[in-house]
Amino acid sequence: MALIDLANPTRFLVLAERVLPWLMAATLFAFAIGLTQSALAPDDYQQGATVKIMFLHVPSAWLGMFCWGLMSVAALGTLVWRHPLADVAAKAAAPIGAAFTFLCLFTGAMWGRPMWGTYWVWDARLTSELILLIMYFGVIALWRTVENPSDAARVVAIVTLVGAIDLPIIKFSVDWWNTLHQPESVFRMGGPTIDKSLLVPLFAMVIAFTLLFVTLHIAAMRNEILRRRVRGMLMLQARGQEA
Amino acid sequence: MMALRAILLRDMRLAVRVGGGALIGVLFFLVVVTLIPLAVGPNLVLLKRIGPAILWLGALLASLLALDRLFAADHEDGSLDLILMGSAPLELTVAAKGLAHWITTGLPLVVAVPVLGLLLDLDPLAIGAVALTLLVGTPAITFIGLIGAAIAVVLRRGGLLLPVLVLPLTVPVLIFGVSAAEAVIVGPASFATPFTILCALTLASLVIGPAAAAATLRHGLD
Numbered sequence: 043m044a045l046i047d048l049a050n051p052t053r054f055l056v057l058a059e060r061v062l063p064w065l066m067a068a069t070l071f072a073f074a075i076g077l078t079q080s081a082l083a084p085d086d087y088q089q090g091a092t093v094k095i096m097f098l099h100v101p102s103a104w105l106g107m108f109c110w111g112l113m114s115v116a117a118l119g120t121l122v123w124r125h126p127l128a129d130v131a132a133k134a135a136a137p138i139g140a141a142f143t144f145l146c147l148f149t150g151a152m153w154g155r156p157m158w159g160t161y162w163v164w165d166a167r168l169t170s171e172l173i174l175l176i177m178y179f180g181v182i183a184l185w186r187t188v189e190n191p192s193d194a195a196r197v198v199a200i201v202t203l204v205g206a207i208d209l210p211i212i213k214f215s216v217d218w219w220n221t222l223h224q225p226e227s228v229f230r231m232g233g234p235t236i237d238k239s240l241l242v243p244l245f246a247m248v249i250a251f252t253l254l255f256v257t258l259h260i261a262a263m264r265n266e267i268l269r270r271r272v273r274g275m276l277m278l279q280a281r282g283q284e285a
Numbered sequence: 286m287m288a289l290r291a292i293l294l295r296d297m298r299l300a301v302r303v304g305g306g307a308l309i310g311v312l313f314f315l316v317v318v319t320l321i322p323l324a325v326g327p328n329l330v331l332l333k334r335i336g337p338a339i340l341w342l343g344a345l346l347a348s349l350l351a352l353d354r355l356f357a358a359d360h361e362d363g364s365l366d367l368i369l370m371g372s373a374p375l376e377l378t379v380a381a382k383g384l385a386h387w388i389t390t391g392l393p394l395v396v397a398v399p400v401l402g403l404l405l406d407l408d409p410l411a412i413g414a415v416a417l418t419l420l421v422g423t424p425a426i427t428f429i430g431l432i433g434a435a436i437a438v439v440l441r442r443g444g445l446l447l448p449v450l451v452l453p454l455t456v457p458v459l460i461f462g463v464s465a466a467e468a469v470i471v472g473p474a475s476f477a478t479p480f481t482i483l484c485a486l487t488l489a490s491l492v493i494g495p496a497a498a499a500a501t502l503r504h505g506l507d
Contacts, residue, residue, distance in 0.1 A: 151403070161403045164327030172319060172404075179312050 109139030
């Protein structure tokens with residue numbers, strides 16, 4: 043099935059109904075494994091048990107950025123290919139991405155308090171992540187400002203593509219500037235610097251979080267399609283009463 | 286009383302619907318508080334020291350943000366004419382609109398202070414002091430702003446004039462709000478004196494603001 047077959051919202055709804063139960067089951071299963079792995083993981087020799095905050099912090103950070111990337115692809119879909127579901131995907135993704143970005147900042151603050159002695163510092167990684175959260179809020183506000191979703195879609199798509207500049211800044215902030223936040227330790231040249239006993243649960247949690255994101259996103263897209271249908275029906279009804 | 290209640294509820298409902306600006310103010314507040322450390326540098330000792338002033342300035346600017354639409358939107362759809370012709374006293378109607386505006390734009394700023402305070406490394410006592418002074422002070426800003434909002438609807442392009450007219454009038458509120466909040470953090474001056482003056486300023490503006498705004502609307506729109 044090609045991407046264009048999904049252009050029909052009805053076909054998408056049928057497919058969503060079919061895959062959602064499986065996705066939910068897979069998410070629960072992945073979380074069961076990821077959380078047990080995290081609980082069984084050994085404490086860090088320096089950080090103690092607080093290192094386990096990483097198992098929530100890193101997946102949230104990854105998804106906060108991944109979600110903006112997905113919105114950027116959807117923005118291209120709106121502007122270039124005029125895919126009818128692209129703006130539905132972009133609109134449904136924004137609140138989820140904002141939630142994961144917030145979760146990343148929140149868990150980071152909880153981790154920073156015992157380790158750095160402060161909830162917040164103005165270093166490059168943290169600041170660029172906060173800017174990402176503000177941009178999510180801005181995009182959500184923009185969606186809510188324009189009444190007709192398909193009019194809003196183009197404007198939001200342009201803003202999303204411009205905002206994508208922040209993604210490489212977040213990713214490389216720890217390399218470009220000298221930051222309190224630790225440098226890249228998983229995806230780096232010469233292999234990860236994290237011990238395997240912590241790396242395995244981390245990957246399990248990343249998979250679980252990603253499955254959770256996909257589930258939430260497809261469910262939110264389904265809700266958005268239904269919401270637009272309700273809106274269309276109400277408009278038709280109002281027009282019928284007028285005539 | 287019924288009419289005032291209806292206006293209060295209507296304005297609050299409009300503010301949270303599509304196109305309403307209820308939470309834009311908080312977002313603006315967040316952006317301002319994020320930009321200042323980027324400008325003055327990430328020194329947490331300095332930020333802790335000027336934190337109350339940053340929060341007060343941010344809240345002051347954020348509460349002015351949506352103010353020019355307060356009467357202008359009603360003027361465009363004609364409901365302002367109905368309000369002017371209605372039987373309820375215009376001063377009280379204007380005050381009800383101001384109250385609705387404060388609940389939807391001013392109160393969220395106060396709620397946001399604990400989170401933004403953490404960004405500036407304020408300790409819980411300081412955050413409490415800033416939140417309390419803002420809770421008392423932001424109504425004064427909104428109600429003084431009513432005068433500017435009324436001018437904005439009477440004059441074409443008055444919206445640009447609004448901050449220039451309103452900001453000088455809010456100077457006393459800013460001074461006593463910040464000094465009350467700083468009294469808690471740096472001492473040795475007492476918290477009670479500036480805080481009581483701040484309360485007095487708010488009470489006075491609750492009377493003066495609606496009266497002046499109503500007079501402006503009455504004279505400007507006939």
